[in-house]
Amino acid sequence: MITLGIDIGSTTSKCVLMKDGSEILATSLYNGGIGTGSPEKALADVLSSGGIGMSDVSCSAVTGYGRSSFKGADLQISELSCHALGGRFVFPELRTIIDIGGQDAKVIALSENGKMVNFLMNDKCAAGTGRFLEVMANVLQLKIGDLETVAARSENPAKISSTCTVFAESEVISQLANGVAIPDIVAGICESVAARTAALARRVGVVEQVCMSGGVALNGGVRRALERALGVEIAFSPLSQLFGAIGAALFAYSKIKAGPEKEK
Amino acid sequence: MAEEVKPNRPPVDPNSARYKLDAIIKKHYQEVWEAKERGEKIGWCASNFPQEIFQTLGIKVCYPENQAAAIAARGGGQRLCEIAEGEGYSNDICAYARISLAYSKIKDAPEQNMPMPDFVLCCSNICNCMIKWYENLAKTLNIPMIFIDIPFNPDYTVSDAQVEYVKAQFYDAIRQLEEITGKKWDEEKFKEVMAISNRTSRAWLEATSYCRYKPSPLNGFDLLNHMAVAVCARGTVEAAEAFETLVEEYKKAVAEGTSTYRGEQKHRIMFEGIACWPHLRTTFTALKNRGINMVATIYADAFGFIYDDFDGLIRAYCTVPNAMNLELSRDKRINIAKRNGAEGILVHVNRSCKLWSGFMNEMSRQIGEACEIPVTSFDGDQADPRNFSAAQYETRVQALAEIMEANKGGM
Numbered sequence: 001m002i003t004l005g006i007d008i009g010s011t012t013s014k015c016v017l018m019k020d021g022s023e024i025l026a027t028s029l030y031n032g033g034i035g036t037g038s039p040e041k042a043l044a045d046v047l048s049s050g051g052i053g054m055s056d057v058s059c060s061a062v063t064g065y066g067r068s069s070f071k072g073a074d075l076q077i078s079e080l081s082c083h084a085l086g087g088r089f090v091f092p093e094l095r096t097i098i099d100i101g102g103q104d105a106k107v108i109a110l111s112e113n114g115k116m117v118n119f120l121m122n123d124k125c126a127a128g129t130g131r132f133l134e135v136m137a138n139v140l141q142l143k144i145g146d147l148e149t150v151a152a153r154s155e156n157p158a159k160i161s162s163t164c165t166v167f168a169e170s171e172v173i174s175q176l177a178n179g180v181a182i183p184d185i186v187a188g189i190c191e192s193v194a195a196r197t198a199a200l201a202r203r204v205g206v207v208e209q210v211c212m213s214g215g216v217a218l219n220g221g222v223r224r225a226l227e228r229a230l231g232v233e234i235a236f237s238p239l240s241q242l243f244g245a246i247g248a249a250l251f252a253y254s255k256i257k258a259g260p261e262k263e264k
Numbered sequence: 265m266a267e268e269v270k271p272n273r274p275p276v277d278p279n280s281a282r283y284k285l286d287a288i289i290k291k292h293y294q295e296v297w298e299a300k301e302r303g304e305k306i307g308w309c310a311s312n313f314p315q316e317i318f319q320t321l322g323i324k325v326c327y328p329e330n331q332a333a334a335i336a337a338r339g340g341g342q343r344l345c346e347i348a349e350g351e352g353y354s355n356d357i358c359a360y361a362r363i364s365l366a367y368s369k370i371k372d373a374p375e376q377n378m379p380m381p382d383f384v385l386c387c388s389n390i391c392n393c394m395i396k397w398y399e400n401l402a403k404t405l406n407i408p409m410i411f412i413d414i415p416f417n418p419d420y421t422v423s424d425a426q427v428e429y430v431k432a433q434f435y436d437a438i439r440q441l442e443e444i445t446g447k448k449w450d451e452e453k454f455k456e457v458m459a460i461s462n463r464t465s466r467a468w469l470e471a472t473s474y475c476r477y478k479p480s481p482l483n484g485f486d487l488l489n490h491m492a493v494a495v496c497a498r499g500t501v502e503a504a505e506a507f508e509t510l511v512e513e514y515k516k517a518v519a520e521g522t523s524t525y526r527g528e529q530k531h532r533i534m535f536e537g538i539a540c541w542p543h544l545r546t547t548f549t550a551l552k553n554r555g556i557n558m559v560a561t562i563y564a565d566a567f568g569f570i571y572d573d574f575d576g577l578i579r580a581y582c583t584v585p586n587a588m589n590l591e592l593s594r595d596k597r598i599n600i601a602k603r604n605g606a607e608g609i610l611v612h613v614n615r616s617c618k619l620w621s622g623f624m625n626e627m628s629r630q631i632g633e634a635c636e637i638p639v640t641s642f643d644g645d646q647a648d649p650r651n652f653s654a655a656q657y658e659t660r661v662q663a664l665a666e667i668m669e670a671n672k673g674g675m
Binding site: 065068077078079080081104115116117118119120121123124203254 | 613625632638639640641643651652653656658662663667670
């Protein structure tokens with residue numbers, strides 16, 4: 001039985017096809033989230049990669065900020081529940097998920113048996129989110145994917161405010177004007193994101209195993225800064241951006257199991 | 265193209281609590297306008313100022329907090345906030361204050377007008393921002409401010425010293441009001457007002473206690489409307505009777521299995537904080553779409569002033585929710601949440617209210633742990649619509665509903 005998970009975020013669209021709730025058949029990921037053509041492209045791509053048509057999908061679930069506007073999925077689940085389920089699928093011992101996406105950051109606590117028991121999200125401010133990193137990368141004329149390698153060259157990370165994206169942007173410009181080395185500024189930016197997220201994580205309570213998900217998980221500079229801030233090892237998977245879509249596909253599978261009338 | 269025909273709503277039964285409560289609010293504003301037109305001195309008053317004082321003296325007042333909430337709920341919040349900001353007030357201060365200060369300048373807001381004051385009555389058991397707000401009203405309108413200092417209580421109980429401190433100011437407020445208005449204090453009338461206030465408060469608390477039933481006979485958001493009467497008219501017989509009618513209606517609804525909440529009540533939550541008035545429909549709809557009813561709120565207790573004597577009255581005003589410490593605040597909420605069977609907590613982190621929201625992260629964590637229920641929060645504001653994101657709210661409410669569903673074995 002094949003199920004489909006669709007995760008439409010603020011900056012990317014992801015799809016995952018799964019077989020029997022245990023095997024990933026195909027994945028797709030496109031830049032561009034809600035309000036773009038990327039969700040449809042990601043869907044067409046994953047079906048093509050899986051060599052199947054929509055009629056072969058037994059059940060589909062959509063999650064992410066674009067979940068309400070996407071028509072055609074059988075279920076609509078919050079990204080909190082999907083990240084919890086998807087994260088636990090990849091890391092069976094997982095107890096804490098730190099998800100930093102394009103426009104929000106969240107920390108999810110799982111019980112021993114993997115149930116989501118609590119979560120906290122950032123406040124309305126974009127500080128500490130992927131958008132923060134994007135803004136800073138633009139100021140420094142760097143690609144967001146290069147932040148990690150540039151940060152690795154830092155010898156003395158600069159202090160960058162974690163209070164507000166706009167304040168931090170002007171701080172970065174001041175630091176540049178003062179001749180601070182770019183690697184030190186980039187490392188400071190990573191530490192700033194980590195500091196803000198670490199405070200959120202401490203409020204939830206950090207229980208190991210801890211992992212990161214979302215696009216910012218790909219940035220090793222932030223991951224390592226977060227490890228230092230929390231004093232724990234943070235697991236990483238190349239699938240980290242797909243946890244939401246994997247979780248959605250798993251929800252679709254559990255729905256089929258619970259309601260055999262929908263099974264094909 | 266055919267014109268849209270709006271369905272005729274049936275008229276509200278004049279014997280119903282809703283009719284009576286609406287009538288009290290209309291009468292409340294009307295009476296203040298009429299007193300003003302007669303040349304009587306009228307005041308603007310903080311919601312937790314001891315209303316027994318001016319009820320006994322027969323002085324009419326209206327409430328800037330109620331006015332600001334009404335203006336915000338009817339879409340005028342941003343307009344007035346921006347007027348205040350244009351006057352130099354920071355958008356970090358309370359939006360009720362900004363709306364009220366803007367109104368004191370423009371003196372007209374079609375969403376909710378009220379007569380200009382001849383004096384203001386302020387007390388510090390709500391917050392410190394209110395003191396500066398009222399001082400500025402008094403200064404710009406060139407009118408006296410009568411102030412009762414009821415400090416935030418770091419202890420679990422109210423000390424005798426605090427009672428004496430507040431009581432002395434209570435007497436002084438009476439003296440000042442006698443001088444301003446020419447009206448005279450009457451001890452017998454005071455006893456009568458205290459008795460009526462207790463009767464109203466008992467009826468209000470009993471009505472709100474019906475949230476404990478499963479299903480609840482009331483849509484919890486109803487309380488947000490009814491609360492206005494508990495604020496502005498609790499010293500009147502009409503308010504006591506209206507809340508007693510409400511109790512009868514809820515009693516009947518429980519017996520008949522009906523509710524003012526339309527649809528299945530799948531989940532029961534505690535809603536913490538002041539309503540997000542500018543986005544009331546959005547905040548309610550996201551709950552309603554998931555079968556979530558609000559069955560617990562500190563508001564129920566906030567305006568239920570029960571006391572036996574004058575000292576008790578003073579103690580009651582020293583124990584309003586904004587003047588009590590974290591431990592007492594927490595324990596009161598735990599009691600409400602447990603008594604009413606809340607299965608989750610939704611916290612409004614209200615950008616306007618530093619006092620209420622400041623210790624909310626820690627307090628709600630402790631309540632969630634004690635009640636073993638999930639907690640989530642959202643950013644918003646009691647009156648400034650710019651401080652709210654509907655998409656963020658929707659996601660958090662959905663995730664809260666999913667946890668509550670999973671806790672019942674449903675996900």
